[in-house]
Amino acid sequence: MSVNGQQDLLELMDGGAAPTAPSIVFQRSAKARNYRLTLRRDGTAVATIPQRGSQRGAEEFVTQQAEWLERARARQARKPRAAEVWVPGTHVLWRGEMHEIRVASTGERPQVCLNADVFRVSGFDGNLRPTLEAHFARRAKIELPARAWELAAVTGVEVKQVSVRNQRSRWGSCSANGTISLNWRLVQTPDFVRDYIVYHELMHLREMNHSTRFWARVEEVCPGWREAERWLKRNGSLLGL
Ligand SMILES: [Zn+2]
Structure with a gap:
C-alpha cells in the first residue's frame, strides 16, 4: 500500500469508486496461530480465527484493532481508482497514460478512441467498460x-508456454514446468512496467524464489525494475490491483 499516492494520475482521475460499506468477515483457519485482521482490496475486512480461537475472541481482537482498520481504510480510500462506469469523456489508463475516451465515429459503426487506438463499441449509451x-x-x-x-x-531463458490471464491479485506468475502467465491489464501499463513483469517471471524460471540471487538476476536484465515496482505500487489500484 502506498500512502503518498498524490500522483498526476490521481488528479486526472474522474469519478472514482463508490465507497463500500464497511463489513467484517470472520473466517477460521487451521493454520493460523493468532488472530489476524486484514483489509481486502474490495474494502472487506477479514478477521482470521486461529484453530484455538473463538468468535468472541476474534470480535474482541477486531475491537482492539479498530484504529488500525480505520487508518487502513483511509489509506485505501486515498488510492487512485478507475471510474466504475466508462462513458465518452472518462479518463482511463491505456498504455501507461490516462487518456480520455473519445467518440471516433457514430452511426452504423460506432467507435471510440483512446489516444491513437480505435475500438468498436455497440453504442454510446451505458457503460463502455466491459466492452473496452x-x-x-x-x-x-x-x-x-x-x-x-x-x-x-534475449535472456536465453527456456520457456514452454506463455498464457494471458485475468488475474485479480497479481501481475504475473510462473510455474516450474516453464509456463509464464501474464495479467492482461499489463497492456494498460507503461511498456517499461510490462517488460519488468516479463523479466521478473523469466528470472523466476532460473530462481524460483525472491532471494537476493533472484533480485541480482532481475537487476542484470532489467536495471529499471525499482522504478517499475514504484509505478505498480502507486498506480496498481487504477487497475484494481
Ligand atoms: Zn516474483
Whole structure:
C-alpha cells in the first residue's frame, strides 16, 4: 500500500469508486496461530480465527484493532481508482497514460478512441467498460506472449508456454514446468512496467524464489525494475490491483 499516492494520475482521475460499506468477515483457519485482521482490496475486512480461537475472541481482537482498520481504510480510500462506469469523456489508463475516451465515429459503426487506438463499441449509451476491457484483453492475448517470447530469446531463458490471464491479485506468475502467465491489464501499463513483469517471471524460471540471487538476476536484465515496482505500487489500484 502506498500512502503518498498524490500522483498526476490521481488528479486526472474522474469519478472514482463508490465507497463500500464497511463489513467484517470472520473466517477460521487451521493454520493460523493468532488472530489476524486484514483489509481486502474490495474494502472487506477479514478477521482470521486461529484453530484455538473463538468468535468472541476474534470480535474482541477486531475491537482492539479498530484504529488500525480505520487508518487502513483511509489509506485505501486515498488510492487512485478507475471510474466504475466508462462513458465518452472518462479518463482511463491505456498504455501507461490516462487518456480520455473519445467518440471516433457514430452511426452504423460506432467507435471510440483512446489516444491513437480505435475500438468498436455497440453504442454510446451505458457503460463502455466491459466492452473496452474485452478489447484490451484481446490485444493483450496477442501482444503479451509476443513480447514474452522476444525477451525470453534475449535472456536465453527456456520457456514452454506463455498464457494471458485475468488475474485479480497479481501481475504475473510462473510455474516450474516453464509456463509464464501474464495479467492482461499489463497492456494498460507503461511498456517499461510490462517488460519488468516479463523479466521478473523469466528470472523466476532460473530462481524460483525472491532471494537476493533472484533480485541480482532481475537487476542484470532489467536495471529499471525499482522504478517499475514504484509505478505498480502507486498506480496498481487504477487497475484494481
Ligand atoms: Zn516474483
